Amino acid sequence: MLQIEQLTKTFGRNNAVDNATISIDRSMMIGIIGRSGAGKSTLLRMLNRLEDSTSGAIHFEGREITSLKTGEKRAWQAQCAMIFQQFNLVPRMDVVSNVLHGTLNRRSTFASLLNLYPQEDIHRAIDILERLGIAEHAPKRAEALSGGQQQRVAIARALMQDPRIILADEPIASLDPMNAQVVMEALRRIHEEDGRMVIANLHTLDTARRYCDRVIGMRDGRIVFDGTPEQLTTGVARDIYGADAGFSEAATSTEIGALDRVGLTPVTA
Template identity: 85%
Template sequence: MLVLESLTKRFGANLAVDRATFKLDRPIMLGIIGRSGAGKSTLLRMMNRLTDASDGSLMFGGRDVLSLKGAEKRAWQSQCAMIFQQFNLVPRMDVVSNVLHGTLNRRSTFATLFNLFPSDDIHRAIDILDRLGIAQHAPKRAEALSGGQQQRVAIARALMQDPKIILADEPIASLDPMNAQVVMEALRRIHEEDGRTVIANLHTLDTARRYCDRVIGMRDGRIVFDGTPAQLTTGVARDIYGADETFSEEATSTEIRDPQGAAGRMHAPA
């Protein structure tokens, strides 16, 4: 399905990603963890072709993704949708129009200039927003929504592309714990219900363990761990983060606990 072989990115003398190699032979939810600067975001940007690789190969369905140009490259970017930490919405535009921007790669220049959308696309955008629990906000400006709601709008925009792969670059880094759980549960449902591959860059170990089928750990541009959530022990985490025995998972936890101390998932109001 997806094969990365020695994928490398250099910025001058700096080696941001060093021979990243892994493959996915079926749709899964994959978490990539590591400290800031480990190369996680650069890896996702190479996969989406927002950044050109310096070396290595990236194959999907037997096709060489790194060789794609022009319309074929744009088509790949629709199949491999990107969600960003800062949402990348148009703040003064209404929510449903932001979602409809997920169709730009397949629309004519004329339709794009005059913001003309087919009624079928409008209905589909609203259906996606409803699925994510925010259809009631469709006519509002994006800037009027909370951070968690805006991230769900960004997810809806990605789903409008009908992608095979969703890349989420630190999707919960700027959210409070309640909204972080709502967003991660939305991504997990999209994987399970749609059969789409979701690859998410994450900072917290509890999030990776709870929502991901497989976890990759990066340190200094290299993949230093590739295994199941159960294999992501505290000792392994120390190696990934380059930490000593004082490393505490609680310091990075996004887990919400009830007054009795029991961990649980909570949903933020829409």
């Protein structure tokens, strides 16, 4: 379904992604883990074509993606929606209009400038917000919502594109544990109910194990682990993160129960 072959991205003398090869034969939810700077975000940006690769290839259902230009490239970006850590919403715009921005790729420039949307798109946007449990916030400015609510608006905007793949770049990194759980459950539900592939960059091992069907570990731009959540042992995690025997999973957990066990207080976004 999705084939990444020897994909490399070089910045100067540094390889942000180094010869990455991944084969995904069916729709699943995949977590990519690793330290900051491991190449996770660059990999997703190349998949979405926000970044051009230095070498290598991406194929989706037999179609070569890395060579797409102009209109074909924009069409691919509609099929491969991106969700960002910092939401990328328009703060002073109402929630439903932010969601409707997911249709910009198929609307005329004139209609976009005048903020004109068909009634069916407006109804669909509200239905998606309802599905994500935030329809009552549709008329509010995006800046009035909590971080977790804003991230669900960003997910709704991605769903308005009706994508085949959803890429989530650290979707819960700036959220407290309760909102992180709500967002991850929403992404898992979208995968299961819609059959969409979801690929999410994650920092925490417990999140990857709980929500993902497959976990990929990156270190210094290279893929150093590719397996099931059950195969992601503490020893494997130490290798992915380049940590010593003092590495503690609990101290980096997003699970409230784990935080309680180590005596930590969740930090609110």
